[in-house]
Amino acid sequence: MDVLAQQILNGLALGSVYAVFGVGFGLMLATLGVLNAAHGTFATWGALTVLYLVNDVGLGFWPALVLGVLVSGVMAVIVDFVAFQPIRRRGGDLLPALITSIGVWIFLLAAARMVTGATTSRYSPDAAPSGSFDFLGLTLGRTQLVSLLAVAVVGVGLHTLLHRTRVGAAMRAVGHSPMAASLGGVNPVLVVAVTAFLSGAVAGLAGITMGLNTSTVNFMLGEALLLKGFAAVIIGGFGDVRGTVVGGLLIGVAEVLTAQYVSGSLRDAVTFGLLLAFLVFRPRGLFGSAASMQTVRA
Amino acid sequence: MTDALLTIAGLKKRFGGVTAVDDVDMVVPRGAVMGLMGPNGAGKTSLVNLVTGFYRPDEGSVLLDGREVAGLSPHQISRRGITRTYQNVRLLSGFNVLEQVVAGMYASRKASSLSSLVMWPAERRERRACLERADELLTRVGVTERHELAENLPYGTQRRVEIARALATDPQLVLLDEPTAGMNREESVAVGELICSMRDQGCTVLVVEHNMRLILDYCDQAYVMSFGQVLSHGTPQECVDDPAVQKAYFGKENDASGIPALRELRSDPRRP
Amino acid sequence: MGGFWDQYRSVVEFAMANALFALGSWIAMWAGVFSMAGATFGAVGGFSAAYLDLHMGAGIVVQLLVGAGLGLGVAALLSVLLLKLESHWMAMATVALVLITRVVVLSAEEYTGGSVGTGVTRRVDLVTVIALVALVCYALARLRRSRYGMAAHAVREDAAVAAALGVNPFTVRAVAFAASGLVAGVAGVVLANLLQYIGPDTFFITLAFTMVAAMVLGGTYHWAGPIVGAIVFVGLPEVVRSYVDGVDELMTGALLVLIMVFMPRGLIDPRRQWFRRRASQPVAQEPAPQPEVVR
Numbered sequence: 001m002d003v004l005a006q007q008i009l010n011g012l013a014l015g016s017v018y019a020v021f022g023v024g025f026g027l028m029l030a031t032l033g034v035l036n037a038a039h040g041t042f043a044t045w046g047a048l049t050v051l052y053l054v055n056d057v058g059l060g061f062w063p064a065l066v067l068g069v070l071v072s073g074v075m076a077v078i079v080d081f082v083a084f085q086p087i088r089r090r091g092g093d094l095l096p097a098l099i100t101s102i103g104v105w106i107f108l109l110a111a112a113r114m115v116t117g118a119t120t121s122r123y124s125p126d127a128a129p130s131g132s133f134d135f136l137g138l139t140l141g142r143t144q145l146v147s148l149l150a151v152a153v154v155g156v157g158l159h160t161l162l163h164r165t166r167v168g169a170a171m172r173a174v175g176h177s178p179m180a181a182s183l184g185g186v187n188p189v190l191v192v193a194v195t196a197f198l199s200g201a202v203a204g205l206a207g208i209t210m211g212l213n214t215s216t217v218n219f220m221l222g223e224a225l226l227l228k229g230f231a232a233v234i235i236g237g238f239g240d241v242r243g244t245v246v247g248g249l250l251i252g253v254a255e256v257l258t259a260q261y262v263s264g265s266l267r268d269a270v271t272f273g274l275l276l277a278f279l280v281f282r283p284r285g286l287f288g289s290a291a292s293m294q295t296v297r298a
Numbered sequence: 299m300t301d302a303l304l305t306i307a308g309l310k311k312r313f314g315g316v317t318a319v320d321d322v323d324m325v326v327p328r329g330a331v332m333g334l335m336g337p338n339g340a341g342k343t344s345l346v347n348l349v350t351g352f353y354r355p356d357e358g359s360v361l362l363d364g365r366e367v368a369g370l371s372p373h374q375i376s377r378r379g380i381t382r383t384y385q386n387v388r389l390l391s392g393f394n395v396l397e398q399v400v401a402g403m404y405a406s407r408k409a410s411s412l413s414s415l416v417m418w419p420a421e422r423r424e425r426r427a428c429l430e431r432a433d434e435l436l437t438r439v440g441v442t443e444r445h446e447l448a449e450n451l452p453y454g455t456q457r458r459v460e461i462a463r464a465l466a467t468d469p470q471l472v473l474l475d476e477p478t479a480g481m482n483r484e485e486s487v488a489v490g491e492l493i494c495s496m497r498d499q500g501c502t503v504l505v506v507e508h509n510m511r512l513i514l515d516y517c518d519q520a521y522v523m524s525f526g527q528v529l530s531h532g533t534p535q536e537c538v539d540d541p542a543v544q545k546a547y548f549g550k551e552n553d554a555s556g557i558p559a560l561r562e563l564r565s566d567p568r569r570p
Numbered sequence: 571m572g573g574f575w576d577q578y579r580s581v582v583e584f585a586m587a588n589a590l591f592a593l594g595s596w597i598a599m600w601a602g603v604f605s606m607a608g609a610t611f612g613a614v615g616g617f618s619a620a621y622l623d624l625h626m627g628a629g630i631v632v633q634l635l636v637g638a639g640l641g642l643g644v645a646a647l648l649s650v651l652l653l654k655l656e657s658h659w660m661a662m663a664t665v666a667l668v669l670i671t672r673v674v675v676l677s678a679e680e681y682t683g684g685s686v687g688t689g690v691t692r693r694v695d696l697v698t699v700i701a702l703v704a705l706v707c708y709a710l711a712r713l714r715r716s717r718y719g720m721a722a723h724a725v726r727e728d729a730a731v732a733a734a735l736g737v738n739p740f741t742v743r744a745v746a747f748a749a750s751g752l753v754a755g756v757a758g759v760v761l762a763n764l765l766q767y768i769g770p771d772t773f774f775i776t777l778a779f780t781m782v783a784a785m786v787l788g789g790t791y792h793w794a795g796p797i798v799g800a801i802v803f804v805g806l807p808e809v810v811r812s813y814v815d816g817v818d819e820l821m822t823g824a825l826l827v828l829i830m831v832f833m834p835r836g837l838i839d840p841r842r843q844w845f846r847r848r849a850s851q852p853v854a855q856e857p858a859p860q861p862e863v864v865r
Contacts, residue, residue: 035662037779086831095604099786100830100835107823114816129836198795227669227775234662265677270671280651350734361606372733390727392791392840397715405736408716414716415709425715447841467735505799 006087007260008253013144015252016151016230017210021225022232022244023154023188024202028076030239031171031195034084035094037101039203039229040222041108042079044206047211048112054127059125069204070174075205079104079191085192089093112219128212147209151245154202161198164194171195203229231275237285248287251275302361303328303502304349304471305382309358310349311369318344320526324356331497333517333534334506337546339527340357342506343385346473349380351375360390362471376420377405379470384507385479389448389463395441398448398459399432402466435462439492454468454485461492471502478558492514522546578809579696583764585805586699590711590757590797591781591786594750595705600719601739601746604657606778607664608754610642610671614772615758620688621681621770630693633759634702634825641755642815646748653743657681668778675770687769694763702760703797706753711795722746782806787829798837 013108025039046068053064068078084101123129129142132266162168170191191254210225236247254274255267278285304326308418310479311319319341320422326332336342349360351372360368367375381402389398407428409421433444439458443451448459457477464472474493490512493503507513513520514534524532524546530537537543591608597603615637622628622636652663675682684687697713715720721742725734729739762768780803784810801824807818829837 019780029718071777083827083831089835090834094661095786096834098661099783099828101829102783103823103826105779105823107820110819110823112821122685123804193756198794223775230662230665266673269673269677276663276666276670279659279666280655283655283659321837332760333816350773352730352734371738372730373736373738376736384731388728388731390724391718392723397720400715401720402735404717404721404724409717411713411716414718415712417712421716429675463735 002137003260003264004257007256009138009140010144011253011256012249013141013147013213013252014256015249016147017206017213017248018225018228018232018251019151019211019248020154020243020259021203021206022236022248023158023241024199024206025226025229026236026238026241026244027158027195027199027297029201029233031174032080033094033197034080034101035087036095037098037226038079038104038108039101039199040224041112042076042106042200042203042222042223043073043207043210043225044112044219045075045108045207046208046241047217048116048219049204050208050211051121051217055121055124057087057126061129065205065208068208069201071199072204072207074110075198076203079108079200080192080196088192101262106150109219109223110135116219116289118219120216122215122217134287139281143212147213150205150209151248153276154205155245157232158198158202160186162241163207167194229272231271233285234275234283234285235278235285237287240285240287243285243287299428300403301328302326303330304361304504305359305361305364305449306345306349307359307361308356308358309345309348310354311358312356317434317526319355322523322526322528324521324528324531327519328475328502328519328534329497329500331493331503331505331516332521333520333537334504334512335508335510335513335520335537335543336523336529338508339525340523340546340570343475344525346382346475346504346506349473350380355481371380371435375469379468380473381467381471382473383457383460383475387453387458387474391449391455393453394445395459396429396432396445399466400428400460402463403428405432406468409558417498427468432462432466433463438462438495439454439465439532451556454481457481457489458492461496465496465501470500472496473504473506475506476508477505478507478512482532486512490515510534514538573789577812581765581805581808583696584808585697586696587757587761587764587803588702588725588780588804589703589797590699590706590760591754591833592779592784592800593703593710594752594754594757595781595785596750596790596793596796597710597753598750599727600609601722601783602657602729603653603665603743603747603749603750604782605747606661606663606780606782607641607645607652607667607747607774608750608757610648610664611751611754611780612643612758612761613675614640614691615755616762616773617675617682617758618689618763619759620683620690623691623693624688630698630759632761633693634756637755637759638752641753641758642752644749645754646744647803648692648751649744649747653740653747665775665778668773668775672774673769675773680681683769685726685770687767687772689767690762690765692763692766699760699764707793707797718745722793736753740790743765749823760820776787783826787826787836788806789838791835792838792840795838802837822856 016087021043025036028034028036028039030135049070049071050064051065054061063095084097087100117165122238129146135185174188175196175220176255191245206225207222210221232251233244236243238244251271254270258270259267302325305325306322309319309322310317322345334342344353348355350482351370355368359366362378362380367378388402393401405526409424413421439462441455441458441462443455450454479491486509493505493516496503505517517534519532520534520537521528522543529541529546530540591612595605604670618636619639622633651762652660655663676684684859721732721737724735724737725739725742758773765772784799784803785796785805788797789795803822807822810821811818
């Protein structure tokens with residue numbers, strides 16, 4: 001029983017990383033209409049920034065984290081401006097934007113490999129949080145706590161932003177129709193930039209916590225996140241922050257329990273099997289509405 | 299009706315709370331040019347979508363030549379002999395004018411893909427026959443262009459190409475959805491003449507139109523729909539004279555302003 | 571010329587193998603199905619070729635036939651599951667399929683070698699690869715204006731209109747998807763032979779992205795598009811790499827973005843004037859401008 005509880009906790013911690021990434025990825029998909037293959041590289045670059053600042057500059061972990069998140073966010077804004085805006089302006093649909101995102105992905109991945117020299121490192125243990133403590137009779141790593149806090153902050157924060165503020169309303173409106181948003185007196189360019197920034201920043205945060213939890217940072221860090229985050233978004237039902245969070249946590253728990261009780265080699269099988277099953281039999285996901293499916297079509 | 303080609307009975311379609319087509323009965327005799335009028339949102343296009351299988355009816359039946367077609371999918375209905383044009387022309391981007399029309403011959407082409415692969419004589423013959431037939435049909439509808447991309451042609455020509463494509467399916471019944479929308483008077487007259495020539499070649503035509511002149515001048519009979527229901531039926535003139543129709547079109551029963559204009563339509567010399 | 575071939579033989583070979591994959595994706599796209607499942611069918615072809623090679627010493631002809639058949643069969647089975655989905659969900663489902671393919675490759679160890687992968691004896695040469703590409707092109711050129719080809723294009727442009735012309739969109743899409751499986755299966759056999767080693771990451775997301783990127787880059791409106799796309803997308807970086815090291819991927823990525831932004835319909839666009847000039851030579855035009863006036 002204790003093992004089960006402990007593994008569920010571990011699963012939630014793992015899943016929270018997927019969930020945070022998925023929220024950013026889903027934001028881009030649902031409001032900007034981009035199935036962004038390059039989103040994982042935003043996470044990678046966030047983690048690489050922190051790696052550089054902590055290990056080479058000697059900055060503290062927390063200020064480095066803030067800067068890393070900013071770098072990812074700004075990167076997403078630039079990418080959106082260069083690669084996605086021209087296509088959106090032309091009224092193109094998912095396909096051309098997906099292809100340009102593949103171009104961006106190749107570019108940023110290659111750049112990441114160049115700067116890291118394809119080596120794997122970790123945040124300096126002196127600076128980064130480490131160790132564990134007792135939590136209701138279970139062991140909780142400090143790094144796990146960071147990712148759980150991250151999902152709480154991102155999940156609640158973004159959901160509140162989208163549903164309780166004017167900017168959030170405008171962001172959702174942009175997702176449904178850029179025209180409608182501009183009619184409502186909102187500057188669509190600004191709203192798109194804010195959305196891109198948030199979606200990239202959140203991905204960066206996920207990448208940083210991923211590097212923290214696995215003690216490995218390399219140029220491929222974001223790629224696993226991309227696939228798992230994609231699964232979280234689809235399973236949760238995209239266009240819905242809560243759904244994505246639940247989807248991510250569910251995947252994390254499912255993976256850890258499968259590894260514990262069935263076989264470590266079937267971890268990915270569970271996640272991607274669930275992904276395919278949802279796409280085929282319940283495309284709107286756990287929480288998505290039929291309306292949110294319209295967004296991507298537009 | 300002795301020889302009904304299309305018989306619609308009790309046809310119903312709801313969208314959410316709105317009943318777009320509400321218990322419609324309609325008979326289109328073989329060889330007729332039937333008009334279908336009605337104000338915007340009367341359910342005319344919905345009816346076309348139901349008959350062609352684009353929508354699945356909630357209730358009711360659609361008989362073509364006595365055989366039920368309601369509930370079949372669009373391609374099955376098309377192969378039974380009902381085809382249509384669209385309110386906003388829907389040509390296939392990337393095809394030239396001839397190819398647009400050849401695309402309509404899908405069901406009647408026999409040569410298999412295997413024979414296309416090796417270009418057997420059968421395939422060559424068939425391709426040539428299709429192109430010749432497309433050429434004839436285009437001549438018949440008055441289109442001179444052949445190898446231009448259809449999307450680069452003027453709007454009126456595109457409509458004619460669309461009609462030629464519909465005729466290429468060898469239809470028994472053609473549903474024309476607002477064939478003169480966006481056309482000037484001369485172009486409309488030309489479409490009217492084209493409709494008559496289609497009838498004379500053995501096609502039955504159902505014309506959905508806003509343009510009452512077209513209905514008055516070229517239709518044998520007409521139905522008027524309003525709010526999803528059939529409001530009136532008879533000769534076009536009877537329909538126009540029907541007080542219920544006038545009310546539906548002009549808001550109140552005794553609004554005289556629109557009626558003389560309608561009456562004038564009668565005086566078109568082209569009418570036999 | 572001989573020097574060129576010696577230097578770039580393998581570049582051409584890989585470009586052609588990728589062209590086969592891109593052609594496979596294009597065949598699905600022909601009927602409006604955006605699919606990345608080519609990587610899955612490629613895995614089916616590639617691992618079956620490896621198995622045939624390793625356990626039966628089968629020659630390339632047998633490998634190609636089996637790869638084509640299995641690719642076709644698997645695609646036909648999957649089409650039932652996938653083709654009812656709305657297009658974007660279908661596209662994402664094919665991504666999911668590629669992700670699952672890797673899991674299957676990893677767990678079917680006795681056939682695929684699992685995480686270690688498996689070696690393949692090379693049995694293709696450049697001529698065979700080019701001949702295969704030419705064969706596919708020949709077929710597509712013949713089918714372009716055939717009954718099926720026109721129906722496929724019609725379904726892609728407007729499925730509802732195609733249906734009203736008597737075309738069953740589902741059948742047309744299913745046939746296209748199955749045919750794309752056949753070509754991708756063949757491409758998998760070729761790639762396995764060229765690489766001489768295949769593992770779980772050979773037929774994964776990178777390959778899936780490469781084939782669709784090459785297809786879209788080259789242009790999705792003509793069968794020549796995917797071939798040009800594969801040459802530009804796979805061949806060009808290889809050539810660049812032999813002169814300047816390290817920048818080829820940066821260049822590939824930037825090039826892809828630039829072409830998509832400035833030439834959204836791809837490099838080969840049949841709408842473009844120079845491409846149509848030959849086709850639009852006016853034939854003898856009899857003066858028949860007036861509609862027939864019957865009465």
